[in-house]
Amino acid sequence: MRCLVGHPTDNAVSPSTTYFGPWDTRLGGAGPWAMPFAGLILPLRPLWPGFLVNTLFFTPLAWVALTAPRLLRHAVRQRRGLCPHCAYDLGDSPTCPECGPQSV
Numbered sequence: 001m002r003c004l005v006g007h008p009t010d011n012a013v014s015p016s017t018t019y020f021g022p023w024d025t026r027l028g029g030a031g032p033w034a035m036p037f038a039g040l041i042l043p044l045r046p047l048w049p050g051f052l053v054n055t056l057f058f059t060p061l062a063w064v065a066l067t068a069p070r071l072l073r074h075a076v077r078q079r080r081g082l083c084p085h086c087a088y089d090l091g092d093s094p095t096c097p098e099c100g101p102q103s104v
Helices: 032-037 048-079
Strands: none
Touching: none
16 A cells, blocks of 8 residues: 555544554544644655655765865866965966965
8 A cells, every 4th residue: 555644534434443554653642733643644664666766866966966066166266277176376387386286
């Protein structure tokens, strides 16, 4: 069964008598605060196909979002004649006087 959220207005099935297997963890109880959560069912196990698709889709997006600013910053610094690491003005020098020869 793939239904993870019970519908609170469904009168055909009583929420107290229906068992939804491993997803049967309802937020209910007594008191006025429990009414909005009367039909809510929380998943206890991940849905592996959806988890795999989300991982394969969002991981490259996160990698690009985290590395693109650094690569863009280095490219702009090199175009302006600055050291790509510390942004020190290189002038005519082939090496960076601030970082050393390994940074250029």
